[in-house]
Amino acid sequence: MLTAEGAWKECLEIIQDNISYQKYKSWFEPIKPVKLADDTLTIQVPSQFWYEWLEEHYYNMLRSTIAKVLGKNGKLEYSVLVEKSDRLEDNRSIRLPQRPMGPSKPQEMNTFTDYHPGKIENPFVIPGIRKTNIDSNLNISYVFDRFIEGDCNRLARSAAMAIAENPGNNSFNPLFVYGGTGLGKTHLVQSIGNKIKHDFGDEYSVLYVSSETFTNEFVQAIRNNRASEFTTFYRNIDVLIVDDIQFFSGKEKTQEEFFHIFNALHQDGKQIILSSDRAPKDIPDIEDRLISRFSWGLSADLQIPEYETRYAILERKANDNGINIDSNIIEFIAHNFKSNVRDLEGAVIKLLATASLKHVDEIDLNMAKSVLKDMVKSSHTQVSIESIQNYVCEYFGIDTNKVREKTRKQEIVEARQIAMYLSKKFTKSSLKTIGLQFGGRDHSTVIHAISTVEERLSTSPKHKRMLSELEQKIEVATL
Numbered sequence: 001m002l003t004a005e006g007a008w009k010e011c012l013e014i015i016q017d018n019i020s021y022q023k024y025k026s027w028f029e030p031i032k033p034v035k036l037a038d039d040t041l042t043i044q045v046p047s048q049f050w051y052e053w054l055e056e057h058y059y060n061m062l063r064s065t066i067a068k069v070l071g072k073n074g075k076l077e078y079s080v081l082v083e084k085s086d087r088l089e090d091n092r093s094i095r096l097p098q099r100p101m102g103p104s105k106p107q108e109m110n111t112f113t114d115y116h117p118g119k120i121e122n123p124f125v126i127p128g129i130r131k132t133n134i135d136s137n138l139n140i141s142y143v144f145d146r147f148i149e150g151d152c153n154r155l156a157r158s159a160a161m162a163i164a165e166n167p168g169n170n171s172f173n174p175l176f177v178y179g180g181t182g183l184g185k186t187h188l189v190q191s192i193g194n195k196i197k198h199d200f201g202d203e204y205s206v207l208y209v210s211s212e213t214f215t216n217e218f219v220q221a222i223r224n225n226r227a228s229e230f231t232t233f234y235r236n237i238d239v240l241i242v243d244d245i246q247f248f249s250g251k252e253k254t255q256e257e258f259f260h261i262f263n264a265l266h267q268d269g270k271q272i273i274l275s276s277d278r279a280p281k282d283i284p285d286i287e288d289r290l291i292s293r294f295s296w297g298l299s300a301d302l303q304i305p306e307y308e309t310r311y312a313i314l315e316r317k318a319n320d321n322g323i324n325i326d327s328n329i330i331e332f333i334a335h336n337f338k339s340n341v342r343d344l345e346g347a348v349i350k351l352l353a354t355a356s357l358k359h360v361d362e363i364d365l366n367m368a369k370s371v372l373k374d375m376v377k378s379s380h381t382q383v384s385i386e387s388i389q390n391y392v393c394e395y396f397g398i399d400t401n402k403v404r405e406k407t408r409k410q411e412i413v414e415a416r417q418i419a420m421y422l423s424k425k426f427t428k429s430s431l432k433t434i435g436l437q438f439g440g441r442d443h444s445t446v447i448h449a450i451s452t453v454e455e456r457l458s459t460s461p462k463h464k465r466m467l468s469e470l471e472q473k474i475e476v477a478t479l
């Protein structure tokens with residue numbers, strides 16, 4: 001029978017796969033499952049603010065997670081730990097938003113009584129496509145207003161704005177936005193879609209899709225003999241935004257399909273917006289004819305933000321989250337988190353979560369330094385999954401390719417599981433990405449590997465020693 005712990009563990013596995021590791025650690029790890037009765041899971045959160053934060057930021061994800069784990073009648077209830085009344089009062093600089101105080105004893109805070117499982121519809125099977133019934137898949141918080149402009153993104157942002165003002169009818173077709181991870185590609189390309197929808201209403205059908213979803217839908221469509229419906233659907237879009245196009249690499253059939261859709265849309269003066277982690281010419285295993293089309297309009301890169309932009313982004317993020325951060329803390333973060341915007345955001349979130357967990361209203365610079373110590377270290381250099389595979393294989397004295405092969409030899413399996421565990425710990429990659437880099441395994445294999453390693457860690461001192469040696473090796477390499 002499913003227990004509260006078991007149900008919450010399943011929820012965590014899903015949640016972990018849907019949000020960054022940092023957010024997962026900050027907001028979900030401290031939660032404790034309390035009770036499971038009548039399809040209702042009760043979880044205990046550390047503070048009233050915590051509950052409000054979850055509701056504000058993760059409501060939809062929690063709803064669908066609960067539905068997956070407990071079924072369509074599943075409900076989630078919160079119980080809030082007693083708030084301390086003796087709040088500290090000295091010179092601190094993060095102020096939590098002034099919200100009503102939580103209850104003085106644990107109490108049910110919210111129930112998804114109105115829950116109905118979310119309909120996940122495949123857009124291309126909607127009969128008689130009409131512009132108004134297409135779900136654009138846009139995240140409404142990705143808007144221009146929240147996208148801070150700097151030298152690092154000025155060209156891309158201006159082109160994006162010009163497109164949003166005049167979709168299809170501009171010289172940036174397609175717009176190809178590229179740059180490293182966490183630099184704002186998704187935010188920017190979705191801002192275009194959101195502005196068009198806001199300014200033009202149903203005049204344009206807008207669709208945001210990741211290249212991975214596009215590929216999966218295409219494969220499904222072929223399997224179900226619905227390839228022509230798939231094509232028709234995409235050819236009817238007015239503004240097509242495809243994110244992370246580098247995932248088309250090596251997928252010949254998908255590339256061919258996309259090539260025809262691209263031509264049809266372009267010919268009809270429809271707007272195409274693409275993003276990628278690298279410039280068109282640097283994407284491996286993509287047909288030349290597609291690469292040449294990607295370069296028809298404008299390719300604009302997003303670079304690492306300079307200090308002033310990092311400062312402005314931090315101020316804005318804090319503001320958006322309803323907190324005031326003292327300028328010396330902003331300076332500290334802006335000086336130490338240089339590689340991407342996601343890390344800046346992660347730092348603000350971690351401070352906020354810690355303030356809430358410790359029940360303090362404000363945080364001073366010393367506390368911020370200590371809270372962010374580990375992140376500062378890890379933000380300096382990013383280790384790749386490939387180098388983790390190398391470290392582990394070198395440690396075990398085996399050939400690196402072996403961990404990517406299908407072999408089930410015990411020593412290889414063990415090395416592979418450890419490398420997967422370390423990849424989760426030291427990189428920001430999703431379980432899916434990790435699985436793919438280990439010979440195309442799926443995310444459940446990675447979850448299994450991680451829990452196997454964790455179990456061994458807690459029962460075998462030999463494994464603990466081994467892991468700690470490996471972790472040290474990786475840490476030294478990333479300093």
Ligand SMILES: Nc1ncnc2c1ncn2[C@@H]1O[C@H](COP(=O)(O)OP(=O)(O)OP(=O)(O)O)[C@@H](O)[C@H]1O
Pocket residue numbers: 146147148149153179180181182183184185186187188277313341342345
């Ligand atoms: N210029 C900016 N102003 C404000 N927020 C930004 C800016 N650039 C990025 N962000 C924020 O940083 C986070 C990461 O951005 P986003 O997901 O768009 O990056 P990405 O380049 O698509 O990353 P990935 O390649 O890993 O998918 C988002 O929360 C986004 O809002």
